[in-house]
Amino acid sequence: MGDKIEFLSLQKINAGYTREYLGVLSKILEDGWYILGKNVNEFEKEYASFSRTGFCVGVANGLDALILSLRSLEIGQGDEVIVPSNTYIASWLAISQVGAIPVPVEPRIDTYNLNPDLIEAAITPATKAVMAVNLYGQAAELGKIKKICNKHKIYLVEDNAQSQGATCEGLFTGSFGIINATSFYPGKNLGALGDAGAITTNDEDIAEKIKIFRNYGSRVKYFNEVRGYNSRLDELQAGFLRIKLQHLKEENIYRQRCSDKYHELLQSIEGLILPVLAEACTSVQHIFLVRTDRRNELQKYLASHNIGTMIHYPVPPHLQTAYKELGYKKGDFPVAEIIAETCLSLPMGTHLSMEEIEFVAREIACFFKIQ
Numbered sequence: 001m002g003d004k005i006e007f008l009s010l011q012k013i014n015a016g017y018t019r020e021y022l023g024v025l026s027k028i029l030e031d032g033w034y035i036l037g038k039n040v041n042e043f044e045k046e047y048a049s050f051s052r053t054g055f056c057v058g059v060a061n062g063l064d065a066l067i068l069s070l071r072s073l074e075i076g077q078g079d080e081v082i083v084p085s086n087t088y089i090a091s092w093l094a095i096s097q098v099g100a101i102p103v104p105v106e107p108r109i110d111t112y113n114l115n116p117d118l119i120e121a122a123i124t125p126a127t128k129a130v131m132a133v134n135l136y137g138q139a140a141e142l143g144k145i146k147k148i149c150n151k152h153k154i155y156l157v158e159d160n161a162q163s164q165g166a167t168c169e170g171l172f173t174g175s176f177g178i179i180n181a182t183s184f185y186p187g188k189n190l191g192a193l194g195d196a197g198a199i200t201t202n203d204e205d206i207a208e209k210i211k212i213f214r215n216y217g218s219r220v221k222y223f224n225e226v227r228g229y230n231s232r233l234d235e236l237q238a239g240f241l242r243i244k245l246q247h248l249k250e251e252n253i254y255r256q257r258c259s260d261k262y263h264e265l266l267q268s269i270e271g272l273i274l275p276v277l278a279e280a281c282t283s284v285q286h287i288f289l290v291r292t293d294r295r296n297e298l299q300k301y302l303a304s305h306n307i308g309t310m311i312h313y314p315v316p317p318h319l320q321t322a323y324k325e326l327g328y329k330k331g332d333f334p335v336a337e338i339i340a341e342t343c344l345s346l347p348m349g350t351h352l353s354m355e356e357i358e359f360v361a362r363e364i365a366c367f368f369k370i371q
């Protein structure tokens with residue numbers, strides 16, 4: 001295996017769609033309509049149908065999708081939002097950006113998703129919502145979390161940036177919350193060729209609010225009802241996403257094959273922890289994350305054998321400088337911390353051949369045998 005095995009290759013992933021992408025570009029050039037047009041309208045319908053929700057509204061990126069979601073629920077100053085202690089920083093940032101307080105709750109150490117058993121203890125009179133993140137491609141235990149939210153009359157908001165197409169109890173992620181945010185950042189399972197995001201919801205009023213927020217707070221040009229944002233999904237990205245969406249199911253199936261192969265070849269290695277699915281949950285294998293106490297050594301070894309890996313994520317949000325005012329210290333969220341210290345993401349995606357997956361697995365086996 002001479003060439004480098006890349007952690008991710010957007011060049012390879014997108015190469016097969018070049019002709020169709022160019023078709024979208026030339027049609028847009030012909031039409032001369034770049035913002036909020038036919039592609040955005042059609043993509044919104046198609047993605048709502050994919051998610052089995054009534055409505056989808058395209059926005060500029062996933063962080064904005066989360067911020068606008070919280071604003072549409074009038075969550076703001078002094079409100080508390082429960083959020084996983086081990087998520088990507090964007091989930092926390094959205095809560096802070098609307099003036100609310102992120103209240104971290106630990107994940108399960110086997111699935112890496114929010115532990116439903118710990119949520120109720122974190123609920124206070126100031127709690128307005130739980131932000132459940134479907135991390136690494138796997139649906140959080142959304143059915144159980146929704147029941148807790150209903151019992152306490154607080155909102156469920158999904159951060160579905162990493163899991164387009166995953167399911168819980170047979171229903172798609174992005175359909176459980178009162179409003180759900182997603183990201184089409186290029187490396188996501190459904191990735192654009194630039195920044196892009198969306199919300200999905202079954203509530204028509206909420207969808208309408210997001211449409212107003214994303215466009216300067218205006219329904220009719222130059223008449224502003226609220227102080228909004230400029231956060232629109234653009235026509236070109238929507239056109240590209242329409243093409244990618246047609247192939248998402250088959251791409252997710254291929255990712256599952258890669259994951260099955262990793263499980264088959266790595267399951268008997270002592271000292272290596274493989275990802276686990278929660279009951280009734282599926283994963284679209286956005287990130288194939290293994291854990292070992294020898295993470296840094298393993299990463300170095302794989303790099304020396306031309307295999308790219310990543311760490312998702314090296315520092316949990318409560319220990320980031322950006323959140324030092326919250327006063328957390330090391331040891332406050334030990335599950336998130338142990339994940340950060342031991343996790344390693346292996347190459348995963350449609351840019352890889354099965355032979356390459358086998359090669360990665362063989363090299364990992366070698367590392368544990370010889371070192």
Ligand SMILES: Cc1ncc(COP(=O)(O)O)c(C=O)c1O
Pocket residue numbers: 061062063064087088090091133159161162182183184185195196197
């Ligand atoms: C879990 C999670 N939430 C939110 C985001 C934010 O998405 P974006 O980068 O499109 O703003 C991302 C991706 O980067 C993410 O992984």
